[in-house]
Amino acid sequence: MTQKELNLRQRWIELLKDYDVIINFHPGKENVVDDALSHKTFAALRALYARLSMSRDGTLLAELKPKTTLLDRIKDLQNKDDKCLKMIVQVEKEGNNDFEVKLDGHLYYRGSLVIPNNEELKKDLLT
Template sequence: MRQRRWIEQLKDYDLTISYHPGKANKVADALSRKSGKKTTLASLSARPCLQETVKLNQDRNPEPTKLKGQVESGKSQDLQIDDKRVLWMKGRLCVPDSGNFRQEILSEAHKSKFSFHPGSTKNVQRS
């Protein structure tokens, strides 16, 4: 279950994990030895890509741009704009209907090796 939680946390990030065969992996040997100096042997960089992609689609689509204007003028109570200028409705990300972007998100969520269905009873309990 711990692995599933980590997978759930990391699925929205664009990661690359590289394998180095035994003899070529000098970093592993260096990690097993003590040293008086602090040295950075490797670094990991991850960035969320779904929210950035949604923001780009919101900026390109006229409907979310119009809704952002309503929020800024105080005409909409259900919508919010966060500090990165991303549009949210009642705490949920607003995904614009542009091209097949929604379909890509749904297929990623359903066809991914990391997705699972908790069962009908859990879904009923959550709602």
């Protein structure tokens, strides 16, 4: 308690000492379930577009940021992509057997949603 600067483990101890908890340590392979559960929690937070950070006093902060849905992003990017715009205009003017614009406003190719050529969108879809 007299040490001026604490390492990460000491910060956690300092944080947890105020709570009435029992911490059980399971060494090695016994800890597989606990590890998997903790990874699921952080994966779920990432899926919610949470930004995690640790403050100077050792507290963990989670900041949730609202994101548009993927369908909204795809529609917005379709309306900005030159190739998609050309196909939308062609479908509306002349019609096309392969492409169609459905009631939701999205461009489809043979029943499948057209994904605009946008690297960030592709990365998010694959993630």
